[in-house]
Amino acid sequence: MTGPARLGYAINQWKPNFDDFTRREQHVRALKVIAACGFTGVELRAGTGRWDPLGRPASIAANYGSAAAFTDLLRQIGVEAVCSWYFDPAEPVGEELSPGRSVLEGGQHRAIAESVKPFAEFLAAAGGSRLVVRPLPSAWQTGELSADAIAIAAQGWNQVGAATAGLGVTISLHVDCLSSAADAKTLDALLEATDPALVGLTLDTAELTLAGLDPVAVYQRHRDRVDHVHLKDTRHVDEAGERQRPHAEAAMLLAGGDRGVERWFYECGTPGGLVDFPALLAALRADGYSGWLVFESDQTPNPARSVMLNGWYARHMLPGLSKDLLLS
């Protein structure tokens, strides 16, 4: 028996630096590895500039001839869809002469909504349905957010969701370990203030765990809002609150923080992994989860190895969850 969920892989792990992963043959090799391991979708990550040829629909068209040519190539390789695209509105977009935008400023909502439209159009044509967004800036930058600030952000995401809904693309809030949304009270308030028809929740197992949240508990509390899942593991919890210190992106995530952690994120099933995948997968299975399960392994020293280990995990630990498990 197999369920309706689909299996995808996030391509972000192949591009640890802005000048990595620029050539088409590198993309083809990565996509073949993804397909060989049984994944049928790929999640892209938004980026800017000539060295990010998969960062924007226009960049894909410039490098592959057209969006359709790229999706044709994907399908020839065995990847059926660009299932989702990750987008952080605060990141600069050179093509739009934007230094980055804040969802906490109401005056920038329209520009964010305009900015995501090409992504949604691309996803709709490429078999995807989720624009995975960073819902709030880093906690060390915002401090504790007021109810008014959360309400403004919620309005922004509702507006962005309304801009993509007509294309069949939902905005899905992805809570990473540094985000001010990685706090139960803030997350609950943000979800409460957003329109469930337009805005869903991406459950990222390792990011939540690292931030000190239990992803199973978050799922159980918001199961009706979870419309996308990122599966990865971690061996660490930020018990010292390093995520809230200045420049945590560099000091904690890149440099390893006070403990000198070499690698924050691991493949599912890693020895010493803290995520309770059996409990989460049982809950997803019981609910008949029908979205994408996107495996990730950012910070891996060897992308192919990580895809293969996650492929083994999917094949052996997820029976009954996805029809893709019959295809490989």
Added chain:
Amino acid sequence: MGNLRWSYMDHWRADTPRGPMTQYGSRRLMDDFVKQISAVGFDGLDMFDFQIYGLTQMFGSIEKYQEYLQDHGISKIVNLFRGIMYDPRVADPHVRETHDEIVESTRQMLGMWEGLQIENLIVMPASLYADTAPVTADKVKAAAECWNRVGEASAGFGVRTTGHHEFFCAIRTEEDILRFYDWTDPRYVSFFCDTAQHCIAGIDPVALYEQLHDRCSGFHFKDTREVDTTGAFANRPDAELMAPQTARWFYEMGTEGGLVDFPRLMRALKEHEFTGWITVEHDKANIGGDYAESTALSMWYAKHVLREIYS
């Protein structure tokens, strides 16, 4: 089940904080290795025969190791590659005085593997070209006599002895390969077709398979981007890693610029109704590459290109 099953020939290296290591170095590396080859669709595993020593230490017995493989999605150990360092003073197929040693040491080795159902014992049927030259008919005949004896012994274990002709092996030309099989007993000696090795030696592996298909007991599917145009096969002390022509002879099948015509080979397998195991190999993939990626790319090619032709 289809006509073909896919096995992986182990030359694996993993990057670790201590540098590149094989999976025989730790149970954690072994777990990762087995999961990775299983994830891309391999069903069997080939290895060197001497790995039994490390595996017995790690798992208690070779039978327990195979059970462990089965628990992780790999159904069996399929083929063994005989690891003999040829030396004319001790063991060298063209030196008749050393045949007793080759037969007896092989019999002892197969005895250690007796609890499994090994299909092929793969052997390099002669020493290095550089150590054997000039290659004469009598030396080829001596090697044929050696492997007839080994093959008869291995048949007693239910294992076929099969010849694998490295491009730097003394029996490397089409003429010598064909007369080697003329002079060996089909009951006891089979042909194992390594696509890249023949290609490097300037032989079309598909044409060779066509000629020897009734003797063929298996394949190493691997690719190359180079034909030996410099006499590298005779390079002393080594041709495989030390010849000036290239630092890397072998690539995963489907590689850009690959010289092996795998689709044509698959059509030949289909025509001759070959059934059984195909072994994928890409030794030395870590030279400018990576074993994990080469392994996944190989099976992508098998699933998306070759399976369409014959499976």
